[in-house]
Amino acid sequence: MSNPQTLFDKVWGAHVIHARPDGTDLLWVDRHFVHEGSHHAFRKLAARNMVLAEPGLTFGVTDHYAPTRGAPASDDIAGMIQTLKANAQTHGLEHFALGDPRQGIVHVIGPEQGLTLPGLVIVCGDSHTSTHGAFGSVAFGIGATDVAHVLATQTIWQRRPRAMRITVEGTLSPGVTAKDIALAWIAELGADGARGHAIEYAGSAIRALSMEGRLTLCNMSIEGGGRFGMIAPDEVTLDYVKGRPYAPGDWDRATAAWLALQSDADAAFAREVTLTATDIAPTLTWGTSPDQAVPITGHVPQDATRDVLDYMGLRIGDPLNGTPVDQVFIGSCTNARIEDLRAAAAVLRGRKARVPGLVSPGSSAIKRQAEEEGLDAVFVQAGLDWVASGCSMCVGMNGDLVAPGKRCASTTNRNFKGRQGPGARTHLMSPAMVAAAAVTGTLTDVRPLLEGRER
Amino acid sequence: MSAFPRLTASPARLPLDNVDTDQLIPARFMSRARSEGYGAVLLHDLRKKDPAARLPDGASILIAGRNFGCGSSREAAVYALFDFGIRVVLAPSFGDIFASNAVNNGVLPAVIPADRLARLEGEITVDLERVEITHSGGKIGFEIDPVWRTKLLNGWDDIDLTAQHAQAIASFKAAHHARAPWTRPMILG
Numbered sequence: 127m128s129n130p131q132t133l134f135d136k137v138w139g140a141h142v143i144h145a146r147p148d149g150t151d152l153l154w155v156d157r158h159f160v161h162e163g164s165h166h167a168f169r170k171l172a173a174r175n176m177v178l179a180e181p182g183l184t185f186g187v188t189d190h191y192a193p194t195r196g197a198p199a200s201d202d203i204a205g206m207i208q209t210l211k212a213n214a215q216t217h218g219l220e221h222f223a224l225g226d227p228r229q230g231i232v233h234v235i236g237p238e239q240g241l242t243l244p245g246l247v248i249v250c251g252d253s254h255t256s257t258h259g260a261f262g263s264v265a266f267g268i269g270a271t272d273v274a275h276v277l278a279t280q281t282i283w284q285r286r287p288r289a290m291r292i293t294v295e296g297t298l299s300p301g302v303t304a305k306d307i308a309l310a311w312i313a314e315l316g317a318d319g320a321r322g323h324a325i326e327y328a329g330s331a332i333r334a335l336s337m338e339g340r341l342t343l344c345n346m347s348i349e350g351g352g353r354f355g356m357i358a359p360d361e362v363t364l365d366y367v368k369g370r371p372y373a374p375g376d377w378d379r380a381t382a383a384w385l386a387l388q389s390d391a392d393a394a395f396a397r398e399v400t401l402t403a404t405d406i407a408p409t410l411t412w413g414t415s416p417d418q419a420v421p422i423t424g425h426v427p428q429d430a431t432r433d434v435l436d437y438m439g440l441r442i443g444d445p446l447n448g449t450p451v452d453q454v455f456i457g458s459c460t461n462a463r464i465e466d467l468r469a470a471a472a473v474l475r476g477r478k479a480r481v482p483g484l485v486s487p488g489s490s491a492i493k494r495q496a497e498e499e500g501l502d503a504v505f506v507q508a509g510l511d512w513v514a515s516g517c518s519m520c521v522g523m524n525g526d527l528v529a530p531g532k533r534c535a536s537t538t539n540r541n542f543k544g545r546q547g548p549g550a551r552t553h554l555m556s557p558a559m560v561a562a563a564a565v566t567g568t569l570t571d572v573r574p575l576l577e578g579r580e581r
Numbered sequence: 582m583s584a585f586p587r588l589t590a591s592p593a594r595l596p597l598d599n600v601d602t603d604q605l606i607p608a609r610f611m612s613r614a615r616s617e618g619y620g621a622v623l624l625h626d627l628r629k630k631d632p633a634a635r636l637p638d639g640a641s642i643l644i645a646g647r648n649f650g651c652g653s654s655r656e657a658a659v660y661a662l663f664d665f666g667i668r669v670v671l672a673p674s675f676g677d678i679f680a681s682n683a684v685n686n687g688v689l690p691a692v693i694p695a696d697r698l699a700r701l702e703g704e705i706t707v708d709l710e711r712v713e714i715t716h717s718g719g720k721i722g723f724e725i726d727p728v729w730r731t732k733l734l735n736g737w738d739d740i741d742l743t744a745q746h747a748q749a750i751a752s753f754k755a756a757h758h759a760r761a762p763w764t765r766p767m768i769l770g
């Protein structure tokens with residue numbers, strides 16, 4: 127009998143080219159996504175006169191600087207988009223560029239195109255690469271030096287992280303989503319709670335999540351310090367992959383291999399955490415770190431520090447419920463998939479937003495699908511702006527910014543100071559909760575607004 | 582990358598926890614080329630509001646708070662520190678991706694518990710070879726992944742190291758694609 131292995135061990139182990147005695151492994155990379163921010167890495171490659179090792183395994187995505195309304199907002203932004211295009215052409219790699227019907231946010235279109243599959247090693251110069259782990263792949267964010275290394279060699283040196291399992295048992299209550307699970311565990315364990323660990327999410331509540339929900343949960347792993355988040359493949363995974371443009375031709379062989387990717391019953395985890403699904407309420411952040419989150423019925427905690435309170439314009443003991451917001455944002459690789467847009471539209475249908483807001487679908491394909499379903503009309507009739515796909519107001523690189531001092535209810539993943547623009551006050555929450563904030567003009571509990579409505 | 586030197590200096594302090602990469606370098610500065618220099622935009626927005634984030638010019642050692650460099654994978658956060666002159670960051674813990682990026686750029690992320698950091702006063706000497714810090718009150722150790730230590734001490738570059746494994750990579754690729762053909766995107770045929 128071989129040693130019991132975790133899901134992570136199995137995928138990692140299948141990619142080790144060389145194990146150095148010092149504990150660092152050289153791993154083969156199956157998929158490498160590059161975006162506009164990868165310009166440093168391409169420059170490093172050029173400086174060494176090197177060519178791209180595996181153009182067929184490298185995919186370019188225009189997302190971080192993508193304009194959501196017409197032309198790029200500045201020459202600088204246009205330049206970033208153009209540089210990626212030029213690099214993609216020079217190195218002969220497939221590029222989901224502006225205007226391509228497949229364009230969208232990297233962590234949305236990888237799965238959507240069937241490029242993200244179970245059992246792969248996937249890297250990208252972006253910390254939310256953990257998203258792709260939702261399929262049972264080892265997916266992680268890397269910096270520019272490592273991006274250059276992958277471009278040059280299609281491999282990466284990594285020390286194996288420790289294994290951690292977050293188990294969520296039970297059934298989520300109505301109005302509670304994968305985003306709430308993520309914010310709940312991060313609030314409990316801290317923004318560095320999973321540092322040094324690869325997380326596997328397990329339990330009946332995880333199994334019950336759609337692929338969209340699983341992507342949201344794995345996406346947020348890095349906000350709890352976990353560079354890796356994974357969920358074992360099952361029928362939900364297979365159903366999602368089937369028929370995607372890049373889904374494998376040898377389907378039966380592939381799926382047999384994928385379904386074997388489960389943690390062995392007696393596999394050891396360095397850390398185990400268990401949550402009960404029914405304990406999780408719609409959750410949102412009040413501060414400037416993702417772990418500063420409470421249920422919507424909660425208050426700004428006693429131990430909140432002066433600088434965070436000043437930045438957020440809140441006082442200790444303030445109830446979150448009823449706090450006025452200035453605007454809303456529905457978008458990002460965390461929560462802008464079709465299911466997220468449907469959840470937001472279910473709250474907004476037939477209602478008016480009291481504050482302005484932006485809805486940016488996670489990909490151009492999702493935008494088209496939402497328009498076929500008439501969701502765009504729901505948003506527009508509510509008074510929100512329906513715009514093109516990109517990272518948009520998640521990071522503001524394309525010029526979509528929250529103004530200084532303005533409070534934004536947002537479906538994104540980071541409430542860091544200045545993340546959505548200098549001085550911007552961000553509250554992270556689920557799409558349904560953001561829709562509820564739009565309707566009432568305040569941070570509010572979505573649950574009463576869902577009564578009598580179809581999800 | 583050049584080999585890591587033994588360094589003596591008075592550390593600057595940034596006594597805040599969870600200083601994320603968006604603080605270290607706001608997103609709007611990330612389109613610049615490295616040759617333009619990133620030092621001037623280090624902590625650009627934070628230091629305007631928070632006097633604690635104004636680092637003295639010439640600082641080369643930084644004492645920081647818990648979970649330093651959490652957040653994004655943007656290596657520009659390390660460029661900003663490096664171009665400002667920082668070669669060592671001492672903190673109770675680091676964001677995983679940041680720490681790895683730091684080492685790739687010749688910046689030492691040394692882990693030291695907060696109570697010990699509080700006791701460091703005046704000029705200190707950071708000796709990576711011996712994994713110890715000398716200060717007025719004596720010597721203390723720190724934690725660094727031994728692999729990273731070797732890499733920093735030798736100024737190793739991963740691409741050069743990997744070149745020695747070209748043969749192993751080629752055979753792995755062939756075996757991997759034979760064993761799991763589905764790992765290649767269909768477009769390759």
Ligand code: SF4
Pocket residue numbers: 189190231232233252254458459460516517520521539
């Ligand atoms: S949507 Fe936000 S978090 Fe996601 S890749 Fe873009 S900038 Fe990063």
